[in-house]
Amino acid sequence: MTETTLKPREIVERLNRHIIGQAQAKRAVAIALRNRWRRQNVPRELADEISPKNIIMIGPTGVGKTEIARRLAKLDNAPFLKVEASKFTEVGYVGRDVESIVRDLVEIAVNMVKMQEQESVRAKAAEIAEERLLDLLLPARPAEKKVGDMLADIGSSYDKGQSLEEQALSFDATREKLRQLFKAGKLDHRVVELEVSETRSGPMIEIFSAAGMEDMGLNIRDMLGNVFPQKRKRRMLKVPEALEVLAEEEAQKLVDMDKVTKTAIDRVEQSGIVFLDEIDKIVGSDSSHGPDVSREGVQRDLLPIVEGCAVNTRYGMVKTDHILFIAAGAFSSSKPSDLIPELQGRFPIRVELDSLGKEEFIRILTEPNNALVKQYTEMMATEGIKLIFTKDAVASIAEIATIVNERTENIGARRLYTIMEKLLDDISFDAPDMKNKEIKIDAKTVEKKLEDIIEDEDLSRYIL
Numbered sequence: 001m002t003e004t005t006l007k008p009r010e011i012v013e014r015l016n017r018h019i020i021g022q023a024q025a026k027r028a029v030a031i032a033l034r035n036r037w038r039r040q041n042v043p044r045e046l047a048d049e050i051s052p053k054n055i056i057m058i059g060p061t062g063v064g065k066t067e068i069a070r071r072l073a074k075l076d077n078a079p080f081l082k083v084e085a086s087k088f089t090e091v092g093y094v095g096r097d098v099e100s101i102v103r104d105l106v107e108i109a110v111n112m113v114k115m116q117e118q119e120s121v122r123a124k125a126a127e128i129a130e131e132r133l134l135d136l137l138l139p140a141r142p143a144e145k146k147v148g149d150m151l152a153d154i155g156s157s158y159d160k161g162q163s164l165e166e167q168a169l170s171f172d173a174t175r176e177k178l179r180q181l182f183k184a185g186k187l188d189h190r191v192v193e194l195e196v197s198e199t200r201s202g203p204m205i206e207i208f209s210a211a212g213m214e215d216m217g218l219n220i221r222d223m224l225g226n227v228f229p230q231k232r233k234r235r236m237l238k239v240p241e242a243l244e245v246l247a248e249e250e251a252q253k254l255v256d257m258d259k260v261t262k263t264a265i266d267r268v269e270q271s272g273i274v275f276l277d278e279i280d281k282i283v284g285s286d287s288s289h290g291p292d293v294s295r296e297g298v299q300r301d302l303l304p305i306v307e308g309c310a311v312n313t314r315y316g317m318v319k320t321d322h323i324l325f326i327a328a329g330a331f332s333s334s335k336p337s338d339l340i341p342e343l344q345g346r347f348p349i350r351v352e353l354d355s356l357g358k359e360e361f362i363r364i365l366t367e368p369n370n371a372l373v374k375q376y377t378e379m380m381a382t383e384g385i386k387l388i389f390t391k392d393a394v395a396s397i398a399e400i401a402t403i404v405n406e407r408t409e410n411i412g413a414r415r416l417y418t419i420m421e422k423l424l425d426d427i428s429f430d431a432p433d434m435k436n437k438e439i440k441i442d443a444k445t446v447e448k449k450l451e452d453i454i455e456d457e458d459l460s461r462y463i464l
Contacts, residue, residue, distance in 0.1 A: 004076045008034045011075060018071050018370060019064045020363045025351045028055050029072045032324055032349070036076075036271060039322075051321060054306065054346055056279070056336055057328040059353030062412020065328040069275040078271040079109035079264075085327075086281040088298050098301045102311040102318055105272050109264035110315065114255060121254040122247070129246035133239065134182070136192045138175055187239045194242050195232050197249070261315045272323040276302075280329030283338045299340045306346045356412050361398035364413050372420055383431040385439060392443035397423070400450055408461050422463065423449050 006014070011030035012023075019026070032053060039050045057065045066082060073080030081104055088098050118125075181187050237245065282298045305311070308321035327347055336350055356364070365373050373389050380387040401415040421428075423446060427439060453460050 004033065005037060006033075006075070011072075014075055015068065015071055018368050019067050020367060021356065021360050022064050022068065022353050025057055025065070025068055025353050028349050028351045029068055029326070033072060033076060036322075036324070040270070048321075051308065052324045053349050054325040054327070055349045055351065056347045057326065057351055057353055058331050058336065059328075060330050060332070060355055060410055060412055062410075062414040063353045063356055064413070065353060066275060066277065069273065069326045069328075073273045076271055076273075077112075078273050079105050079112060079268050080273045080275070081105045081108060082275040082277060084277050084281075085279045085298065085302070088282075088301065098298070098305055099311050101274055101305060102268075102320055102323075103313045105274060105323075106264060106268050106313045106315055106318055109268045109272070110260060113260045113264045113267065114257075117255045117260055118251040121251055125247050125250035125254055126243075128250045129243055130179075130182070132246050132250075133192070133243055134175055134178060136194065136242070137178055137182075137187070137190070137239075182239070190239050191236050192239060192242050193234055194237050194245060195234050196245055197232055265315060265318055268323065269319050270322055274323055274325050276325060276327040278329055279327040279339075280331045280334050283334040296340060299343050303340075303342050303346070306343065355410065358395075358398045358402045361401050361413070361416060362394055364416060365394050365397060372416055376420060376424060380427070380431060380439075383434075385427075385431055385434060385437050387427070388438070388440045390440065390442040393441045393446050396443040396446040400446070400454060403454065404460055407457055418463075419450070422453070 004011075008027070008030040011033055012026045015026045015030070032055060035050075035053065039047050042050065057068070059065060070080060070082070072078075081101065083101055083104075178187070282295045282302075305320050306325050308319065310317045310319050325347070336344065336347070339347075365371060373394065377387045377389070397416065397419055401419055404419070405411065405415050423441070427434075453463050
């Protein structure tokens with residue numbers, strides 16, 4: 001079930017915090033997400049008939065296609081998978097089976113739900129872990145000892161004139177004192193011997209075969225796990241580390257995996273998002289030989305998944321009828337209408353993303369919550385250095401990025417990363433040893449550092 005009740009306008013506003021421009025694409029995904037909420041609130045018999053309106057994003061690399069889909073999934077806390085369409089090939093050719101998209105998405109959902117469930121039982125797990133740790137620090141109480149030990153205790157207590165009840169009371173008092181010392185952090189230096197599960201490792205076997213066979217490796221691992229019990233090893237750990245390990249073990253024990261699996265499958269079926277990147281790479285050309293033979297086959301294999309079918313996974317059958325598919329591609333040498341008609345029909349919404357220029361680059365550098373200037377400023381602050389970017393420096397960086405994109409390959413906002421890294425190369429290297437803890441970067445600094453590269457077009461192709 002979708003977890004967000006945000007209105008389309010609010011969804012766009014949230015996306016604006018991280019992605020600059022691309023209003024049309026944001027509008028399309030906002031409507032798609034709101035439609036999920038609408039579908040879940042219509043009568044049940046009609047809800048099953050309403051299919052998601054899948055989207056194709058058309059635009060060059062580095063303009064925000066992946067980021068829009070990723071942020072959308074995060075807003076809805078939905079299972080999200082990004083795959084490149086070019087990884088898949090028609091059955092019979094060497095490549096991945098398209099059904100692995102659904103299997104991978106289910107694995108992601110199971111891990112998501114499992115982590116959430118573990119978080120919900122974290123407090124209870126911590127309490128149990130604390131008791132286990134106190135058991136390690138103290139010998140067993142008299143009532144829990146074996147018969148032979150108890151007889152020995154009776155003999156010794158007879159000599160000392162102390163009954164078992166008195167010993168138990170003394171034990172409880174000692175345990176409580178120990179608990180107080182533990183909570184006060186006075187036992188943090190103590191080392192305890194702990195038996196922990198050893199992670200099972202083995203050779204990884206990748207299988208290229210017919211549909212459904214990619215899960216064979218996982219199934220073999222599960223079978224071996226049942227035949228051979230998991231190894232355990234003894235480790236010497238300090239009290240805080242031991243508590244962490246024990247709490248993790250107890251949290252896993254408290255989680256109901258049947259409930260996790262059921263919730264995860266439901267979440268995939270009702271709110272899963274798959275981002276199919278490079279879909280233009282599986283559009284066949286006029287050639288009728290070579291790898292192009294398989295491209296149309298990939299489209300036909302993708303079709304049932306996008307249309308809606310049941311896929312067998314290690315957790316059971318999963319229906320893809322209501323998974324939202326967002327496809328993306330540059331379509332520089334082809335167009336969406338070159339896709340097979342059946343697949344075109346399953347992507348009714350098409351949005352074109354704009355190329356980014358100087359003004360967009362300035363905003364990308366300064367406005368988003370994860371703006372590049374903020375990232376570098378905070379990273380340098382960890383070295384005690386105050387990095388200051390002037391407005392003209394930001395404008396100069398944006399202008400250089402635009403020029404290089406025009407002269408060479410247009411890689412969109414990713415060009416800003418290459419320029420920022422080159423600009424701050426010396427500062428990043430020398431930062432730990434710098435005595436001057438305040439560095440101001442203005443337009444002159446930017447031009448001086450990048451002047452030779454910008455003037456020499458051949459050099460800029462290699463370096464930027």
